[in-house]
Amino acid sequence: MKQDLTITNYEVINDTLLVAFSEKDDVMIELKKLRMNCPCASCQGETDALGNIYRGPQPKYTDKSFELNGIQPVGYYGLRPFWKDNHNTGIYTATLLKQLSN
Numbered sequence: 349m350k351q352d353l354t355i356t357n358y359e360v361i362n363d364t365l366l367v368a369f370s371e372k373d374d375v376m377i378e379l380k381k382l383r384m385n386c387p388c389a390s391c392q393g394e395t396d397a398l399g400n401i402y403r404g405p406q407p408k409y410t411d412k413s414f415e416l417n418g419i420q421p422v423g424y425y426g427l428r429p430f431w432k433d434n435h436n437t438g439i440y441t442a443t444l445l446k447q448l449s450n
């Protein structure tokens with residue numbers, strides 16, 4: 349997959365994630381919004397070859413679901429947050445992060 353956008357820096361300040369992109373564009377995303385849009389299969393459902401979406405049980409959120417233990421960079425184009433409720437399977441691409449900031 350083609351990824352033009354790369355992440356050059358990121359920082360968490362209080363309940364907000366700040367991300368800087370290669371094209372000198374910074375965005376801010378609330379952690380709550382970030383978590384609610386987790387792109388992993390168990391949060392978003394899995395799509396089969398026919399395009400049917402299978403969703404797991406609705407995610408159950410607690411206060412800890414919206415707090416971070418840390419963030420791991422994935423290459424130059426993605427971030428993997430480690431949430432305090434032990435959820436860490438979502439990898440947010442630069443493109444997704446940009447969409448979430450709108």
Ligand SMILES: [Zn+2]
Pocket residue numbers: 386387388389390391392435437438
């Ligand atoms: Zn998830």
